Amino acid sequence: MKSSAKPVLATVAALAGVSTPTVSKVINGRDDVAESTRLRVQSALDELGYRSPAQRRSRLTGPAMVDLVIGVHDGAYSMEILHGILDYAANGEVDVVVSSHTPNKLARVDHEDWAQRMQESGRTGIIFVTSEVTSAQVLAFSRRGIAVMVIDPLNSPPSGDFASVGATNWAGGKAATEHLLALDHERIAFFGGPAAAECSVARLHGYLAALMSRGIAARSDYITDGAFTRESGAEATRRVLSLPEPPTAIFAASDTIALGVLEVARERGLRVPDDLSLVGFDGTPLAEQTLPRLTSVAQPLQEMGRAALRGVLRLSHGEQLDATHMELATELVVRDSTAQLRS
Amino acid sequence: MKSSAKPVLATVAALAGVSTPTVSKVINGRDDVAESTRLRVQSALDELGYRSPAQRRSRLTGPAMVDLVIGVHDGAYSMEILHGILDYAANGEVDVVVSSHTPNKLARVDHEDWAQRMQESGRTGIIFVTSEVTSAQVLAFSRRGIAVMVIDPLNSPPSGDFASVGATNWAGGKAATEHLLALDHERIAFFGGPAAAECSVARLHGYLAALMSRGIAARSDYITDGAFTRESGAEATRRVLSLPEPPTAIFAASDTIALGVLEVARERGLRVPDDLSLVGFDGTPLAEQTLPRLTSVAQPLQEMGRAALRGVLRLSHGEQLDATHMELATELVVRDSTAQLRS
DNA sequence: CTGAAAGCGCTTACAG
DNA sequence: CTGAAAGCGCTTACAG
Numbered sequence: 001m002k003s004s005a006k007p008v009l010a011t012v013a014a015l016a017g018v019s020t021p022t023v024s025k026v027i028n029g030r031d032d033v034a035e036s037t038r039l040r041v042q043s044a045l046d047e048l049g050y051r052s053p054a055q056r057r058s059r060l061t062g063p064a065m066v067d068l069v070i071g072v073h074d075g076a077y078s079m080e081i082l083h084g085i086l087d088y089a090a091n092g093e094v095d096v097v098v099s100s101h102t103p104n105k106l107a108r109v110d111h112e113d114w115a116q117r118m119q120e121s122g123r124t125g126i127i128f129v130t131s132e133v134t135s136a137q138v139l140a141f142s143r144r145g146i147a148v149m150v151i152d153p154l155n156s157p158p159s160g161d162f163a164s165v166g167a168t169n170w171a172g173g174k175a176a177t178e179h180l181l182a183l184d185h186e187r188i189a190f191f192g193g194p195a196a197a198e199c200s201v202a203r204l205h206g207y208l209a210a211l212m213s214r215g216i217a218a219r220s221d222y223i224t225d226g227a228f229t230r231e232s233g234a235e236a237t238r239r240v241l242s243l244p245e246p247p248t249a250i251f252a253a254s255d256t257i258a259l260g261v262l263e264v265a266r267e268r269g270l271r272v273p274d275d276l277s278l279v280g281f282d283g284t285p286l287a288e289q290t291l292p293r294l295t296s297v298a299q300p301l302q303e304m305g306r307a308a309l310r311g312v313l314r315l316s317h318g319e320q321l322d323a324t325h326m327e328l329a330t331e332l333v334v335r336d337s338t339a340q341l342r343s
Numbered sequence: 344m345k346s347s348a349k350p351v352l353a354t355v356a357a358l359a360g361v362s363t364p365t366v367s368k369v370i371n372g373r374d375d376v377a378e379s380t381r382l383r384v385q386s387a388l389d390e391l392g393y394r395s396p397a398q399r400r401s402r403l404t405g406p407a408m409v410d411l412v413i414g415v416h417d418g419a420y421s422m423e424i425l426h427g428i429l430d431y432a433a434n435g436e437v438d439v440v441v442s443s444h445t446p447n448k449l450a451r452v453d454h455e456d457w458a459q460r461m462q463e464s465g466r467t468g469i470i471f472v473t474s475e476v477t478s479a480q481v482l483a484f485s486r487r488g489i490a491v492m493v494i495d496p497l498n499s500p501p502s503g504d505f506a507s508v509g510a511t512n513w514a515g516g517k518a519a520t521e522h523l524l525a526l527d528h529e530r531i532a533f534f535g536g537p538a539a540a541e542c543s544v545a546r547l548h549g550y551l552a553a554l555m556s557r558g559i560a561a562r563s564d565y566i567t568d569g570a571f572t573r574e575s576g577a578e579a580t581r582r583v584l585s586l587p588e589p590p591t592a593i594f595a596a597s598d599t600i601a602l603g604v605l606e607v608a609r610e611r612g613l614r615v616p617d618d619l620s621l622v623g624f625d626g627t628p629l630a631e632q633t634l635p636r637l638t639s640v641a642q643p644l645q646e647m648g649r650a651a652l653r654g655v656l657r658l659s660h661g662e663q664l665d666a667t668h669m670e671l672a673t674e675l676v677v678r679d680s681t682a683q684l685r686s
Numbered sequence: 687c688t689g690a691a692a693g694c695g696c697t698t699a700c701a702g
Numbered sequence: 703c704t705g706a707a708a709g710c711g712c713t714t715a716c717a718g
Contacts, residue, residue: 008694009695009696009697010695018704019704019705019706020696020705021705022705024697024698028697034703034704037704053695054396054397062463063464070429075418075422075426079421080418083443086442090442095442097408097440098425100430105433121406289602289629290634291633351711352711362690364688364712364713364714365687367712367714376687
């Protein structure tokens with residue numbers, strides 16, 4: 001696609017079969033150009049990947065600029081990732097442009113327009129945090145030379161279509177469950193995030209694998225999906241506590257969900273961990289601040305942020321990544337919310 | 344200072360008494376220019392406020408770009424402000440470039456260089472969050488046409504030298520203390536942030552005013568300053584609990600400090616609020632997540648973020664602000680950590 | 687080290 | 703609606 005020599009107005013004009021002033025008019029959005037001519041010029045511009053002198057220059061002289069799109073507003077979680085990215089950015093010559101988009105808003109945005117504007121502003125790359133991403137979207141950016149990385153993608157990458165950074169969710173889910181099993185719990189519930197979220201599904205399967213290796217049958221009434229919110233955790237807790245045989249331990253797929261569990265346990269006068277053991281997931285500073293402090297599977301969120309930024313910068317330099325999907329290790333941090341099952 | 348017509352190389356050359364190629368060389372950092380000539384050209388560039396075509400253009404065509412410098416890493420606090428700023432930014436055509444600087448790092452940075460780089464990147468304005476700011480620093484930016492706003496300045500603005508947004512800290516401190524007084528507490532301790540932080544001092548004076556209007560003498564052994572951290576709160580709590588006559592209530596100048604109070608209270612087997620009442624400050628989501636949930640003076644952090652961004656954009660359009668310092672109202676939110684004094 | 691001259695890439699004003 | 707011509711602002715190559 002890309003011609004070797006740097007394209008200037010004259011190059012584009014030659015390809016489109018018009019004069020340079022006409023190309024200039026198209027670029028500047030003048031209206032004294034025939035529609036058919038405009039289209040011909042436009043496709044020549046696209047084909048040659050034309051950049052104005054200002055754009056060429058800002059790409060060369062200015063610091064790299066990477067956009068960060070936060071698709072989730074779990075304060076502690078996003079803040080940790082942002083923290084890692086900003087730390088890394090402070091060392092290199094990168095500016096980080098942050099924007100937040102609710103999943104709904106993200107779906108409504110026209111990615112071609114967005115990528116176009118980013119190209120015009122001389123952006124180097126874009127990092128999505130916990131978003132659903134399609135190949136078409138990624139293509140809109142990469143076709144314009146904007147590198148893309150996704151942190152903790154909500155959907156699984158359609159065979160290497162985009163590069164992503166995640167954590168070892170399956171292993172983390174397994175470790176959390178094994179910890180509870182080692183404390184003699186057998187009636188263990190799992191409270192997941194959205195059923196469609198890959199990371200939540202992987203945690204569920206880690207949970208199932210741990211149960212299975214102990215020969216314990218998974219009970220469907222102990223398994224709930226919902227959202228990564230307090231409310232979702234509270235609701236699930238109310239449900240399982242009203243079962244004829246309630247669980248003695250709960251593995252919540254995020255710390256925020258675990259917060260809802262703690263809330264309802266308190267309402268019901270259940271002591272954690274004496275009456276109910278609880279493991280969370282994420283290991284944000286939040287886990288240190290609850291009462292009791294939360295045993296949780298820590299994700300290396302700051303490291304994930306750094307890795308994503310590093311990846312975007314590599315890609316933008318035309319380097320290959322070692323792997324399109326990178327999983328960083330989770331670690332079970334035992335605090336005060338889990339205890340031996342009382343016999 | 345600024346000449347009326349837009350300055351081009353020829354204008355600068357004329358003022359400096361050299362030819363345009365020489366000015367071009369200076370701008371591009373070539374080394375075949377005599378030092379004395381370079382200086383003469385440099386000051387002509389500064390005086391005329393010369394911008395390259397790329398800079399002139401990006402200022403006109405691209406979206407406004409505002410830098411946000413977070414000087415404090417209290418997760419929940421910064422996240423709320425960031426949230427407000429990003430919300431507002433999503434509506435207008437502004438990109439927000441976030442960077443984080445510890446106070447130490449901030450002091451070491453050369454502001455002239457920084458402002459210079461920002462000008463070259465076509466930045467519109469800069470917002471500092473909870474930083475110490477000097478007039479010299481602000482001047483470095485505003486002289487280059489970069490608007491400055493400070494959120495919750497750590498020092499008080501030297502008579503209108505910079506525009507800032509804060510909360511009604513004095514009124515908030517007074518409200519917190521009056522709430523405790525209304526619950527019949529008289530032995531009320533105050534745990535502040537850094538002694539140099541304006542906002543903390545204002546909260547202290549609100550506390551003193553409330554005591555005074557009830558005719559209660561302030562006790563110096565009940566008043567501590569420190570930092571806006573958990574550790575600072577824990578340490579202060581240990582100290583006052585070992586007094587011959589410990590307080591029955593504590594007003595902590597931030598929710599994070601209050602967290603440290605809760606921690607030590609738990610260690611000592613003191614029940615909050617039965618044995619000890621506690622009021623925090625900030626009203627971040629954190630206050631909802633502690634056990635017991637924290638009575639706290641809420642700052643309108645998101646609104647403060649929005650106001651700062653609005654202010655920067657106004658200033659950059661050459662508009663005047665209604666006031667150089669703007670205080671948004673705090674609100675006491677009563678939750679579960681305060682109770683009537685047991686007689 | 688400096689600048690007259692030539693050149694580059696884009697834009698503007700205007701004739702057709 | 704289109705493009706030859708003139709112009710603008712910056713840069714480069716090179717003579718002194």
